[in-house]
Amino acid sequence: MKEEIVLTPINALDYVKSNVKEGDVLELSYNRIFAPGDVLDVKTEEDFGEEVIIVSLQLNGEIVNDVVRVNLNNIIDDLIEICHITDEKETLIVIEE
Structure with missing residues (x-):
């Protein structure tokens, strides 16, 4: 199942923090870079x-x-x-202010 959601930059960070887990696939598109990869870890640091x-x-x-x-x-x-x-679904997060 594919889902598309529109989030602000801060809400997108909250989404990653709450929903992305080790073993998921994350594809980041920023500036002129496309970086697809398997998630090894998601950490909150200071x-x-x-x-x-x-x-x-x-x-x-x-x-x-x-x-x-x-x-x-x-x-x-x-x-x-x-x-x-993830194994269950694909979520496309479009970042907008």
């Missing part, structure tokens, strides 16, 4: 006194397949959409 969300991904690219840690708070203004894929 950075300069502020709570930030860090997602660790095993990238699924043909050329780039490294493990990366993405601080979603750092790219939130550039995020266009997030696709969250």
Whole structure:
């Protein structure tokens, strides 16, 4: 089942924090970057006194397949959409102010 939702940047961060789990697939589209990968971990950390969300991904690219840690708070203004894929469903999150 495929679902599309429109969220503000802050609500998109809350969605990732609450719903994305290890083993899910997350596809991040931001700026001119498309980064699909398997979720290894979703953490909340403190950075300069502020709570930030860090997602660790095993990238699924043909050329780039490294493990990366993405601080979603750092790219939130550039995020266009997030696709969250689980065994049960696919959720496309369109980011709008």
